[in-house]
Amino acid sequence: MLGSNVPGNLNPHVSVDCVVFGFEFGKLDILLIERNMRFEGTEFKDLKLPGDLVRKDEDLDTAASRVLRELTGLDNIYLKQYSAIGSPGRLLKEPRDMVWLKSIGHPEEIVVTIAYYSLINIDQDNSASFTLQSNARWYPVSEVKELAFDHLAIVQQALHVLRTDLRVQPIAFELLPPKFTLRQLQQLYEVILGSSLDKRNFRKKVSNMPYVVPINEKQVDVSHKPARYYSFNRKKYQKTNKDSF
């Protein structure tokens, strides 16, 4: 068991990769880095996840926070570790990936990567409050079909975890403003789940969430019938959560 310090043991570098979701009413984006390279005599461009090798004396979570800070200038973003990936050969599926790794002096042996996902409300934490690293841009999740290395699989897994978490954690309310309409709440679910929901069913389900509380205030200055505002009651959420199973 543990202790067999033979040369056959894995001794990799470790990286963190961050799937940064950006939420705006109406769409879900992801933050990607453009990779420019020459491969077989031709210029080649593609996209990859933001990430970096973990440094000695650095905790995994610290490394992920550092990558996010360097990328966006933001601290204290919601950040969750959700997977470790270490399949042999995971970086070497495409010959161009090998060429690129060599060109940047990257260790060629296996890299175990620890995947994190993060959520940013683009509306609230808007461009005034954060500056993207020059080669980073937002792309609609639904349009991302190909990425470097195994990054597409890492994104798909993040999306799966995010959708599950949406059901069991108060993520929705971290992305909404302090007061929100039921229409906004439904839009948020639809954007993250990637499918439209029946309005009547949705409202029925929300009525079973005692922590979504109507407040005595309505929209103003809207062209349609002003909707009531709701707020999220964290105490009630914790109580409900504790009682449920």
Place this chain on the structure above:
Amino acid sequence: MLGSNVPGNLNPHVSVDCVVFGFEFGKLDILLIERNMRFEGTEFKDLKLPGDLVRKDEDLDTAASRVLRELTGLDNIYLKQYSAIGSPGRLLKEPRDMVWLKSIGHPEEIVVTIAYYSLINIDQDNSASFTLQSNARWYPVSEVKELAFDHLAIVQQALHVLRTDLRVQPIAFELLPPKFTLRQLQQLYEVILGSSLDKRNFRKKVSNMPYVVPINEKQVDVSHKPARYYSFNRKKYQKTNKDSF
């Protein structure tokens, strides 16, 4: 960003640690390994999680399956990766841990560990079907107060993840026999959640689970009033799950 192949990058060994939960009606156990050592001239015994270093050319999940197979003789047990832990110094909090690592020829530098939890139904997969490695034994989760290294924190995190998963995945039904009574279902929830549940509330909640289906069969040869059997309908579960958010 990625590519800074400087000596300051982490280059650890990687291990897997397995939190193996054993479920029996009435209690939740965990499989632990006894560690015997001499420390400061005295015999010292304590407990640790089963685990091993990951081998070269071995996938992380493969390594965890191997540890479980060596430990129990069982293949195809429910096994879920839930965390990667790589805090500097995580193995070196207790001087005796350092002494022990040295004694077994373990690399002294940092080891990043990938934590898995696993579920075994002790009643069903009983001693006839599996043989525990000689130094492994079941211990009631509620009585585990101290473990080697940071293993107690790893167990506590596993328990937290298991309890969350119980709410969003059909774990309960993997642990129950194909037909079960509502009393058995409640016991299972109580054992995993570590608290007792109100019977009326519980039955009300179960009545909102269209995938828990009464069958036309009752207990026989019981001293109390025979209870109806239920079964788990996976198709209905998948449909309900898909419709919910």
